[in-house]
Amino acid sequence: MAISVGGDGAEEKPMSDINTTPMVDVMLVLLIIFIIAVPVVLQSVKLKLPDIRYDPTTTKPENVSLSILQKPDSTCGIYWGTTPVTHTELLDRAVAKLKAEIARQGGVGNPDLELPEVHIRGDVNTPYRCVGGAIYTMQMAGFAKVGFISEPPPGGSTVRM
Numbered sequence: 001m002a003i004s005v006g007g008d009g010a011e012e013k014p015m016s017d018i019n020t021t022p023m024v025d026v027m028l029v030l031l032i033i034f035i036i037a038v039p040v041v042l043q044s045v046k047l048k049l050p051d052i053r054y055d056p057t058t059t060k061p062e063n064v065s066l067s068i069l070q071k072p073d074s075t076c077g078i079y080w081g082t083t084p085v086t087h088t089e090l091l092d093r094a095v096a097k098l099k100a101e102i103a104r105q106g107g108v109g110n111p112d113l114e115l116p117e118v119h120i121r122g123d124v125n126t127p128y129r130c131v132g133g134a135i136y137t138m139q140m141a142g143f144a145k146v147g148f149i150s151e152p153p154p155g156g157s158t159v160r161m
């Protein structure tokens with residue numbers, strides 16, 4: 001960067017203006033690079049994500065309530081209501097419950113058929129294998145809707161979004 005000296009002969013002061021043209025050129029080139037590069041980096045699948053609502057659970061008599069915890073001997077404890085069951089008993093009971101509910105509502109051909117849901121209450125210290133195994137067993141039996149029951153923190157309120 002050079003400094004030019006005025007040539008009129010009056011006062012010879014150095015000119016202190018900075019030539020900004022190279023800086024503007026560099027900024028424009030960077031702007032063009034970012035305009036081209038950002039859409040390439042931000043590729044994603046377009047999705048419509050569901051709106052989250054904290055609704056109180058409506059318990060229907062036909063829904064299945066499971067409680068899952070880890071027993072002191074590190075095995076999974078699964079309770080159908082308040083009755084302890086094993087994984088094979090869980091599958092047998094679930095299939096029988098689903099068949100009975102479908103028959104009660106008029107069979108598979110009924111257009112207003114509403115299948116029961118599974119509500120799982122899992123202890124905080126329960127390993128995922130216990131909860132995942134129960135979910136898998138209920139889905140194998142034919143239950144399509146599996147939900148989790150949680151407890152809001154004390155003093156907290158549910159917010160409708």
